[in-house]
Amino acid sequence: MELADYFRILRQRGWLIxxxxxxxxxxxxxxSKMQEPVYKSTARMLITSRPDFGQTQAAQALLRDYAEWMRSSLRARAVIDEMGLDMSPPQLLGDVTIAASTSTSVIMIEVENTNLDVANDIARAWGNTLIRWRNEENAGLRKEDHIDAQFVDDPTGGLDRPRAMINTAAGAVFGALLGVILIFVLEWIESGIVRRAEDVERYLDIPVIGSIPNQ
Structure with missing residues (x-):
């Protein structure tokens, strides 16, 4: 097929696309509109120590341990009891992601919930468990050996899913591709069917000098 044939096919059947x-x-x-909205809240916890290289390195090395400590069902139970949530620790943990930064002294807390305010409150309550624990641990240490935890800012968030506009655009692209495939499949099926004089000229590359009229 020549380029002109592709343009002809698209012109004739473009409406399908x-x-x-x-x-x-x-x-x-x-x-997308039928799905229940899910919001995501993010809280950042800063782990600080006295400003010398050794102590700072030690605090950063402990970030993963702190993140693991926060991911436990005990912390989930504490948040559930504090907020009066009607769910089990495993259910709550399924909605929470906690990760330690590899380049900064920050632990990220991400919470998903169908209510943005509840998601923010859970993230805040979870961060407070770390703050309280560090305060208890620091009580038995010299001040210069303290490792503190604090919020970088208030938990913030927004709609996480569904993303209606992205889904709609993806659906349109998928439909267009499906349409392109369909019209070329139809063209292939009909390629052996000769209906008009133009078809004879195109496929045989010879002029038509006459035709039998329909009765």
């Missing part, structure tokens, strides 16, 4: 793109985009948008 548009139709399928609109249908799949609409389906993706409708599906």
């Amino acid at each position: 548009i139709l399928l793109a609109v249908l799949t985009a609409g389906a993706a948008f409708g599906y």
